[in-house]
Amino acid sequence: MSALRIALLGAESTGKSTLARALHQALPHLTGLRVARVDEYLREWCEREGRTPRADEQLAIIxxxxxxxxxxxxxxxxxxxxxxxxxxxxxxxxxxxxxxxAAWAHQAHRRYHLSLLMSTDLPWAPDTMRDGPHAQAPVDRLLRRWLREAGHAFVVVQGQGPSRLEHALDALTPLLGQVSPGQATGAAKPVGGLFSRLLDRQSRLPGSTRWTCELCDDPGCEHALKAAPSPQDRHRS
Known part of the structure; x- marks a missing residue:
């Protein structure tokens, strides 16, 4: 079976990298699964070149x-x-x-089983590689439109500090429960608690629904606009 692929998406200064690192640290300990993290190559490219890419350089980056x-x-x-x-x-x-x-990017993104869309509820953190807070809202709107129109399954993640990580774990647990740990060296022994902690919450959701409202930032009240495919279903497709 192929790996369960989780995408972290969002406008600038919405906590993607911080949450990615937190999930990468927490999940092996909680689940015993072999978890990898791939960092944002666009940012690496900008830091190396000391500038933002031209339009003709974007394809090689993606x-x-x-x-x-x-x-x-x-x-x-x-x-x-x-x-x-x-x-x-x-x-x-x-x-x-x-x-x-767009077409190339959407095709590549369909291999991801779920996207965690970062809410814009964090304070703006300026750095030399960011356009500025004026770009955050329009990029967020554009990203939501792309996800919605292409039918990509996504969950909006909000909260600050540990609550943001907990919110992400709530969204991921139903999918993580379908993954069998690999046999390669490095798989950790799970400490338990992640799946049992959220079993009741997931059982109250109808069928295999996921929290995917494109406007609501509260997973407790989001409606099932789209059911996220299981890792097995996405692999077969």
Missing amino acids: QEQERRADALAASHDVLIADTTALMPAIYSEYLFADTSL
């Missing part, structure tokens, strides 16, 4: 992002992706009015 994801997914049970090809493609539309990368 291809490298997914190449790295594939390499890690091949030897792990779970892949936490600190963005996917969708984010550079969205910035191409936002910055350059270039939609030529």
Whole structure:
């Protein structure tokens, strides 16, 4: 079976990298699964080059992002992706009015079983690689539209500090429960508690529904707009 792929998406300064690191640290301990994290290549590229990419450089960036994801997914049970090809493609539309990368990015993103969409509820954290807070809301709106129109399963994650991690774990637990730990060296012995803690909450949801309202940031009141496919279903497709 292929790895369970979880995408972390969001506008600038919405906590993607912080949550990716927290999940990467917590999940092996809680589940015994072999968990990998692929970091954002776009940011690495910008830091290395000292500038933002031109429109003609974006395709190579999204291809490298997914190449790295594939390499890690091949030897792990779970892949936490600190963005996917969708984010550079969205910035191409936002910055350059270039939609030529959309089809490629959506096709690549369909291999991810669920996207965690970062809410814009965190304080803005400036750095030299970010456009500024003025870009956050329009990128968030564009990202939600892309996810909704393409039918990608997603959950909005909110909260600060430990509550943001707990919110993400709530969303991921139903999918994580379907993953069998691999036999490769490095798989941890689970400490237990993650699945039993959320069993009652998941059992109250109808069928295999997931929290995927594109506007509501509270998973407790989100409606099932789309059922996230199981890892097995996504692998067969």
